[in-house]
Amino acid sequence: xxxxxxxxxxxxxxxxxxxxxxxxxxxxxxxxxxxxxxxxxxxxxxxxxxxxxxxxxxxxxxxxxxxxxxxxxxxxxxxxxxxxxxxxxxxxxxxxxxxxxxxxxxxxxxxxxxxxxxxxxxxxxxxxxxxxxxxxxxxxxxxxxxxxxxxxxxxxxxxxxxxxxxxxxxxxxxxxxxxxxxxxxxxxxxxxxxxxxxxxxxxxxxxxxxxxxxxxxxxxxxxxxxxxxxxxxxxxxxxxxxxxxxxxxxxxxxxxxxxxxxxxxxxxxxxxxxxxxxxxxxxxxxxxxxxxxxxxxxxxxxxxxxxxxxxxxxxxxxxxxxxxxxxxxxxxxxxxxxxxxxxxxxxxxxxxxxxxxxxxxxxxxxxxxx
Amino acid sequence: xxxxxxxxxxxxxxxxxxxxxxxxxxxxxxxxxxxxxxxxxxxxxxxxxxxxxxxxxxxxxxxxxxxxxxxxxxxxxxxxxxxxxxxxxxxxxxxxxxxxxxxxxxxxxxxxxxxxxxxxxxxxxxxxxxxxxxxxxxxxxxxxxxxxxxxxxxxxxxxxxxxxxxxxxxxxxxxxxxxxxxxxxxxxxxxxxxxxxxxxxxxxxxxxxxxxxxxxxxxxxx
Numbered sequence: 001x002x003x004x005x006x007x008x009x010x011x012x013x014x015x016x017x018x019x020x021x022x023x024x025x026x027x028x029x030x031x032x033x034x035x036x037x038x039x040x041x042x043x044x045x046x047x048x049x050x051x052x053x054x055x056x057x058x059x060x061x062x063x064x065x066x067x068x069x070x071x072x073x074x075x076x077x078x079x080x081x082x083x084x085x086x087x088x089x090x091x092x093x094x095x096x097x098x099x100x101x102x103x104x105x106x107x108x109x110x111x112x113x114x115x116x117x118x119x120x121x122x123x124x125x126x127x128x129x130x131x132x133x134x135x136x137x138x139x140x141x142x143x144x145x146x147x148x149x150x151x152x153x154x155x156x157x158x159x160x161x162x163x164x165x166x167x168x169x170x171x172x173x174x175x176x177x178x179x180x181x182x183x184x185x186x187x188x189x190x191x192x193x194x195x196x197x198x199x200x201x202x203x204x205x206x207x208x209x210x211x212x213x214x215x216x217x218x219x220x221x222x223x224x225x226x227x228x229x230x231x232x233x234x235x236x237x238x239x240x241x242x243x244x245x246x247x248x249x250x251x252x253x254x255x256x257x258x259x260x261x262x263x264x265x266x267x268x269x270x271x272x273x274x275x276x277x278x279x280x281x282x283x284x285x286x287x288x289x290x291x292x293x294x295x296x297x298x299x300x301x302x303x304x305x306x307x308x309x310x311x312x313x314x315x316x317x318x319x320x321x322x323x324x325x326x327x328x329x330x331x332x333x334x335x336x337x338x339x340x341x342x343x344x345x346x347x348x349x350x351x352x353x354x355x356x357x358x359x360x361x362x363x364x365x366x367x368x369x370x
Numbered sequence: 371x372x373x374x375x376x377x378x379x380x381x382x383x384x385x386x387x388x389x390x391x392x393x394x395x396x397x398x399x400x401x402x403x404x405x406x407x408x409x410x411x412x413x414x415x416x417x418x419x420x421x422x423x424x425x426x427x428x429x430x431x432x433x434x435x436x437x438x439x440x441x442x443x444x445x446x447x448x449x450x451x452x453x454x455x456x457x458x459x460x461x462x463x464x465x466x467x468x469x470x471x472x473x474x475x476x477x478x479x480x481x482x483x484x485x486x487x488x489x490x491x492x493x494x495x496x497x498x499x500x501x502x503x504x505x506x507x508x509x510x511x512x513x514x515x516x517x518x519x520x521x522x523x524x525x526x527x528x529x530x531x532x533x534x535x536x537x538x539x540x541x542x543x544x545x546x547x548x549x550x551x552x553x554x555x556x557x558x559x560x561x562x563x564x565x566x567x568x569x570x571x572x573x574x575x576x577x578x579x580x581x582x583x584x585x586x587x588x589x590x591x592x
Contacts, residue, residue: 050492076492077496082493083490085486085490087486089490091487091505093509102494103495105496106495149493152493152494
C-alpha cells in the first residue's frame with residue numbers, strides 16, 4: 001500500500017452497487033468517467049465519509065479513513081477532504097467570505113478572515129466576498145465552492161461535476177483556471193465527469209466506471225486508444241469497434257493479419273492473440289486516412305479499404321463521414337472526420353465511392369464480447 | 371376586565387411555547403430527515419389534536435392523569451399534589467394540544483433545508499452541533515418563529531381542554547377565554563367585549579407575524 005496519496009477499494013451490492021478500486025497520487029488529477037448512474041458520485045461521497053459502503057478500505061497519506069473489516073470509519077469532519085458539490089451546496093444565508101470561513105475551523109480565529117480573503121483572491125473573487133450566493137453568477141458560485149473546499153487544506157480534493165451547471169463559455173474559462181490552479185494544489189484531486197473531452201483535457205489518469213465497477217485505469221491516451229474491452233471503447237465514444245478473426249501471425253515482424261469480413265488488415269502484434277482467435281478491434285477516427293482523388297497521400301498502401309459513403313454531415317469546419325464497407329445494408333460502417341474543405345474538394349457525396357487507409361499502428365485488438 | 375385571567379393566559383402561553391419548542395425542533399428534524407418504520411403513524415398522531423374536539427382530548431387527559439388514574443397518582447407521589455385542576459396540569463394539556471402547531475411549521479422548514487448543505491458543512495469540518503447551530507437553525511428560523519407564534523396564539527385562545535382539565539379556578543386555571551365565557555354566562559357583556567378585543571388583537575398580531583415571516587422566507591429563497 002503506497003503511503004502517499006489516496007487509495008480506495010469500495011464494494012457493496014446495494015443500494016448503489018459498487019466494485020471500484022482507485023488510487024491517486026499527490027498532485028495528480030484522476031478523472032472518474034462513466035455514464036450517469038455509474039456510481040461516480042457515490043464513490044466521492046464514500047471517500048468524503050458521507051456514506052459508508054458495505055465493504056472496502058480507504059486510506060489517505062498512510063492514514064486509514066475507512067476499513068470495513070475493522071469496522072472503522074472516520075466521520076467527514078476528521079477526513080480532511082475538500083468536496084465541491086455538483087450544484088455547489090453553498091450556505092445560502094452566508095456571504096461568500098463566510099462560506100469560506102466556515103471551513104477554516106482549524107485556523108486560529110484571528111487569522112481566519114485574512115485566510116478567507118486570500119482564498120477568494122486565489123479563485124479570482126477578491127472584492128465579491130460580501131455577496132451572498134444568490135447575488136453571484138453560476139461561475140462565481142463554483143469558485144466560492146472551490147475556495148471553500150481548499151480552505152480546509154484538504155488531503156484530497158474531490159470535484160463532483162464541477163463544470164456541469166454553467167454555460168459553455170464559463171465552463172471553458174473555469175476549466176482553464178482549474179488547470180492553472182492545479183500547479184498550486186499538492187493534494188490528490190479526483191474529478192467526476194461524464195464529459196470525456198473534459199476528462200482527457202484535465203486529467204493525468206482516468207478510471208472508467210460502469211454500473212459501479214471499475215473497468216479500466218490509465219492515462220487518457222491509453223483509455224482512448226487502447227481500451228481494455230469493447231465496452232470501454234463504446235463508453236469512450238469510439239464509433240469504430242468491430243469483430244474480426246486473427247488470420248495469421250508473424251511474430252518476427254511483429255505483425256498480425258486480421259480478417260474483417262472480406263477484408264484482410266495488417267495490425268501490430270502485442271503477443272496476446274493467436275491465429276484463429278475471435279477478437280474485437282477498434283481504430284481511432286484520427287487513424288482513418290482518406291485517399292485523395294488526384295494524388296496519393298501518407299500511408300496509402302496501408303490497409304486500403306474501399307466503400308461507399310452512407311452519410312455525410314457537416315459540423316461547422318468538419319465533416320463527419322460514414323463509409324459503408326461492402327454492398328449489403330448491414331455491412332460495417334467506418335466513421336471518421338475530415339475537414340469540410342477536404343470533403344468539398346474530393347466531392348464527397350452520399351453514395352459516392354471512397355477509399356481510406358486504416359493505419360496499422362492504430363488498430364487495437366481486444367478480447368471479444370463485453 | 372379580568373387582569374388575573376389575562377396574566378394567567380399569557381403565562382400559560384409562554385410556558386407552553388418555551389417547553390414545547392425545543393421538543394418540537396427535535397421531533398420535526400427527525401420527521402423531516404429520517405426514515406423509520408411507523409413514521410406516518412407518528413405524524414398522524416401529532417396531527418390528531420387538529421381535528422379532535424378539545425373536549426375529547428380533555429376527557430382522555432382527565433382519565434389518564436386524574437387522581438384515580440395511575441399516571442395521576444404517580445405525579446401526585448412525585449410532586450405532592452394533583453396534576454389536574456392546577457396550572458401545571460394546564461401546561462401539560464396545552465403541550466399536547468399544541469404539538470401540531472409547533473411541529474408542523476418546523477418540519478416544513480427543516481424539509482426545505484437541502485440535505486447537501488449539511489453534508490457540505492460536515493465536509494467543511496463543522497461538527498454536527500455546529501452544523502445545527504450555524505447552518506440548519508439559521509435556515510429554519512422562519513419555521514421556528516411560525517411555530518412559536520402559532521403555539522402562543524393558539525394557547526391564548528384554547529378553551530375546551532382548559533375547561534375540562536383545569537376547571538375555572540381564579541388565579542390557578544381561569545384563563546382569559548374561560549373568563550370571557552363566565553362573563554357572558556353572567557350577562558356582563560361589557561367585560562366580555564373588552565377581553566375579547568384584547569384576545570383578538572393578540573391573536574391577530576401573532577398570525578400576522580407568521581404570515582409576514584412566510585413572505586420573507588419566500589422572498590429570500592427566490
